[in-house]
Amino acid sequence: xxxxxxxxxxxxxxxxxxxxxxxxxxxxxxxxxxxxxxxxxxxxxxxxxxxxxxxxxxxxxxxxxxxxxxxxxxxxxxxxxxxxxxxxxxxxxxxxxxxxxxxxxxxxxxxxxxxxxxxxxxxxxxxxxxxxxxxxxxxxxxxxxxxxxxxxxxxxxxxxxxxxxxxxxxxxxxxxxxxxxxxxxxxxxxxxxxxxxxxxxxxxxxxxxxxxxxxxxxxxxxxxxxxxxxxxxxxxxxxxxxxxxxxxxxxxxxx
Numbered sequence: 001x002x003x004x005x006x007x008x009x010x011x012x013x014x015x016x017x018x019x020x021x022x023x024x025x026x027x028x029x030x031x032x033x034x035x036x037x038x039x040x041x042x043x044x045x046x047x048x049x050x051x052x053x054x055x056x057x058x059x060x061x062x063x064x065x066x067x068x069x070x071x072x073x074x075x076x077x078x079x080x081x082x083x084x085x086x087x088x089x090x091x092x093x094x095x096x097x098x099x100x101x102x103x104x105x106x107x108x109x110x111x112x113x114x115x116x117x118x119x120x121x122x123x124x125x126x127x128x129x130x131x132x133x134x135x136x137x138x139x140x141x142x143x144x145x146x147x148x149x150x151x152x153x154x155x156x157x158x159x160x161x162x163x164x165x166x167x168x169x170x171x172x173x174x175x176x177x178x179x180x181x182x183x184x185x186x187x188x189x190x191x192x193x194x195x196x197x198x199x200x201x202x203x204x205x206x207x208x209x210x211x212x213x214x215x216x217x218x219x220x221x222x223x224x225x226x227x228x229x230x231x232x233x234x235x236x237x238x239x240x241x242x243x244x245x246x247x248x249x250x251x252x253x254x255x
Contacts, residue, residue, distance in 0.1 A: 001235050003134065005030030008076040010069070012036040012059055012120050013086030014052075015043040017196035018146065018226045022083050024050055025227030026234075031081065034072045036065075036120070038086070059086045059116030065123055078131045082124035083144045083230055084117040087164075089198075091157035106160040113164035114171075117145050121175065121186070129182040135237075140183035142234050145172065147190040149245060153252035165190070169243050176241035185240040187233045192247025194221035214248035221246065 009026045013019035014035035027033045027050050036057035037043035047054035053075060055068040072079060088109060094101050121143050128141030147168040154162025168188055176186040193199070193210050199220060202210075211219040229246055233239050 001029040001031075001231060004080065004234060006032065007080040007134075008032045008034065008072060008078065009081035009083065010034045010036060010072060010079045010120070010124060011083045011085060012057070012116070013084070013146075015039050015046045015054075017085070017198075018191065018194060018223050019083070019085030020046050020050075021223030021227040022085060022230050023047075023052055025224065025231050026081065026083075027052055029231055032076045034068075034076060034079075036068055036086070059084075059120055060111045062119050062123070065119050069123055069127060073127060078127045079124050080128065080131070080134065080141045081144075081234055082121060082141075083146075084120055085146050086116055086120075087113045087146065089158075089161045092160065093157050094159050101159065106163075109160035110164050110167070113161070114167040117168055118171065121145065125179055125182075125184055128184050129179070133183055137237065138183040139185075139237060141185075143175070143179075143184065143186045144230050144233055145186070145188040147188050147243060149190055149192045149247050149250065149252055151190055155252055156255040172243055173241045180240070185233075185237070187239050187241070188243040189226065189229055189233075190243055190245045190247070191226055192221060192245070192250045192252075194223055194226060196223065213253075214250045217248055219248075221248065 009031045011023045014023040015037035023033050033052040035043050035047050035054045040056040043054040057068045058064050145168050148165040150162045151165035151169045172188040
């Protein structure tokens with residue numbers, strides 16, 4: 001990561017979970033990290049602990065995102081890395097107790113997870129392509145999006161979530177192709193079962209049961225392992241246009 005030391009990175013959803021682990025990994029690698037999160041207080045606490053900057057950002061608001069990126073550019077320089085970790089995952093079936101899925105809930109999940117990722121990626125990319133190349137090959141930056149194994153094996157009640165993550169998977173290659181001649185790479189990570197705040201709130205026996213569903217290693221993923229993969233994607237110049245499953249070989253059952 002030596003080439004990237006001193007560069008600016010933005011991590012959306014960086015206040016907790018996979019985002020916080022990513023912010024930590026990038027910060028420890030010597031990058032200047034800016035955390036974007038809708039939870040202002042937690043974002044500020046995480047940023048203080050990591051020596052990062054925090055910005056209160058709604059990723060679905062293009063003007064809000066633009067203003068935050070402008071603030072990052074002014075304070076830390078143009079971003080060279082963007083990692084999209086912001087997301088939500090409410091559960092609801094297509095039909096439940098005779099009632100159709102709430103279309104507003106479906107739209108909200110798509111708006112935050114898919115459209116929010118696109119807004120942040122496209123606006124960060126605009127800053128990257130206007131920057132000087134970092135290497136003789138013309139490299140200017142890297143975008144890492146977060147999908148989920150639910151993009152491939154969405155479970156009962158995950159119709160909105162799986163659709164949003166499937167959209168991120170589908171967006172990866174064309175975005176990489178769009179930006180290839182500008183020296184910006186795009187990859188996506190599709191994590192399996194990770195010990196995020198959502199799962200940490202479950203009883204230990206439930207956590208153990210979920211972990212045992214993973215073929216090997218038979219445990220929940222450590223968010224730090226997600227952060228390590230982000231760092232590898234950033235520093236490996238041949239990783240582009242790819243979706244990488246980080247899941248211990250799990251294939252999710254219907255429920």
